[in-house]
Amino acid sequence: MVTRFKLLPTVVAVVALTLVGTATPAQAQELPDSVRVELERLRVRLDSLEALVRRLQGAGREPEAAVARDALADLRAAAQAAAGGVAADTVTGPDPDAQFSGRQRSMQALNPEISINADILAHMNTGDPGQDNFAAREFEISFQSALDPYSRAKVFLVHHAGGPEFSAFESEEGGEEEPGGTEVEEGFVEWVGLPAGLSLKFGKFFQRFGTLNRWHGHALPFQSRSLPHLAYIGEESLSQAGASLSWILPIHGFGTYDATFEVTRSSNGQLFGESVQPSYLGHVNAFWQLGSASDLDLGLSWINGSYETDAAAFARNLIGIQAAYTWRPPARSRYRELVVRGGAMILDGLVPTQGVAAADGSALGLWSLAEFRLNQQWLVGARLDRAENPLDTEQTAWLGAATLTWWQSEYVRLRLEYDVLNRSMAQNEHGRLWLQVTFAMGPHKHETY
Secondary structure (H helix, E strand, O other): OHHHHHHHHHHHHHHHHHHHHOOOHHHHHOOOHHHHHHHHHHHHHHHHHHHHHHHHHHHOOOOHHHHHHHHHHHHHHHHHHHHHOOOHHHOOOOOOOOOOOOOOOOHHHHOOEEEEEEEEEEEEEOOEOOOOOEEEEEEEEEEEEEEEOOEEEEEEEEEEOOOEEOOOOOOOOOOEEOOOEEEEEEEEEEEEEEHHHEEEEEEEEEOOOOOHHHOOHHHOOOOOOOHHHHHHOOOOOOEEEEEEEEEEOOOOOOOEEEEEEEEEEOOOHHHHEOOOOEEEEEEEEEEEEOOOOEEEEEEEEEEEEEEEOOOOEEEEEEEEEEEEEEEOOHHHOOOOEEEEEEEEEEEEEEOOOOOOOOEEEEEEEEEEEEEEEOOOOEEEEEEEEEEEEOOEEEEEEEEEEEEEEEEEEOOEEEEEEEEEEEEOOOOOOOEEEEEEEEEEEOOOOOOOO
């Protein structure tokens, strides 16, 4: 008796299906999609019940409990067939080996994206061909993740293996070798999509002093940063801990404009000495689309802080102006491209060579570079820089370079570069030949902004 009551809803469904089945074709077409889907499921149930009746008629009478189990198994199989699009007559019952699979978020999806970038050099100084010939200059591990719809985080761990480096005003013939070490190059959380076009960054980051300062070393168009950057900031990017607020200006029409204000703890020894006081940076940028194939980018940056040593303390300002022109035909952007960049840097507040007071005046640096894409894989480039010594503005340094770059793929790049560095206080300067190999593993390759 219990089994009959359990099968009563199915009998009612079959009766409803029979009544609906008497509707005309025109009336059936007017039914909502949800009703038609439910009718299809009921038809599958009816087919399974008819198959059950045929088996019972052929096998004779069975115990009531066995009939109930078979009916329940067939109904489950029919429901699975209706949900999965499998023909009902091919389903004989549930698979005892089937594994339950939940639809909750996989724990692996919570892991950050991990990438590795490497910068390896082969080097020959024409003045001393046997010195510092090979160096695994840098290995970088990056972790990046979208924390939630409102924020994201990035952490870059870098190991400097040391190697042949040169500074703008290093008097030693062979240059200076950078000591090895591991550090957090960048590590910050960023809130994006804030009201009024704002975004906020908090942590340690490459500051918005121009565009190239934000690029990591393996992504630069030459083996080192510009000569003024080497003279006034150092070999690495200007990277300090603090907060950065960016704003896309609500100016509509021709061009896009943004502004950035940053407050950081002074930690760049070449720019601020031993100071740990706050430094303040402001940057404004304008971007114009000149046509379908070309655009122009202009930027103005300024950073203010204090330079402190045991013998002196004075205010220091560094101003940067830069421009970039890009030509990239839309139909052949993978095969033809021209990028020309240039700018000036002015350092106000010179380091005194004697006494405790800062020297008057300022140091000026100029830089320029260009790259032209010959085809999908080959590029040629040229570079010309000039910088005045912040310790003695009567001393200047010039750097000229030419490059030939081959992109084996978007993950592997080989570059041949020849540099000529001339310093006014040295009479016999020699050229340097570099072979630079960079490769990337993971989703984030040679990231630029």
